């Protein structure tokens with residue numbers, strides 16, 4: 601499906617939805633210091649050809665302007681004449697779309713996702729179990745263990761994108777970059793937002809739980825320390 605054959609109405613709907621999500625995430629302070637990027641696919645998907653709208657690079661994402669988004673192709677190249685630059689991390693979005701065929705990819709930097717990615721960075725994955733929000737990933741087994749991949753945060757983005765196929769787990773719609781932030785995705789914006797919120801809940805839970813375990817003396821069943 602060529603970009604030109606996608607209806608203007610559909611493109612406008614996607615931009616409106618992205619703008620709304622951007623405002624909602626900004627209200628949570630999820631774009632500190634211009635960080636973060638959001639994208640949504642337009643038109644049909646095939647690994648050989650797809651297009652998506654993505655945030656322009658370096659903008660204050662808590663503001664809404666007519667120059668917040670542009671459309672790119674599967675290689676992250678702008679498909680319309682524009683002075684806007686796509687997000688510096690567009691290639692990671694490209695790789696996630698190519699491998700999953702998903703409909704939306706959201707990336708945010710939070711203190712919790714940064715601290716947790718660093719804590720588990722060396723082991724390459726964040727283990728989580730026994731947290732109800734794991735069900736937001738459509739994992740319904742009793743007490744299911746999950747493992748959220750963590751990639752190194754190379755300055756050279758293509759080197760990060762190259763590693764995505766090695767760690768992508770079809771059951772887990774997210775990847776952490778160590779000391780950087782999370783990429784979460786879903787079949788549409790609703791699902792990508794649900795997944796992102798679940799990841800952030802899990803990271804906040806783990807942060808507090810690790811802190812508690814390391815600070816409170818363990819009490820035995822008979823009350824002795």
Ligand SMILES: CSC[C@@H](O)[C@@H](O)C(=O)COP(=O)(O)O
Nearest residue numbers: 633635636637657658659687688
């Ligand atoms: C200014 S800190 C954040 C950036 O280095 C980057 O990680 C980021 O998420 C935003 O980059 P952007 O090019 O605006 O999409």
Ligand SMILES: [Zn+2]
Nearest residue numbers: 635636689781
């Ligand atoms: Zn980033």
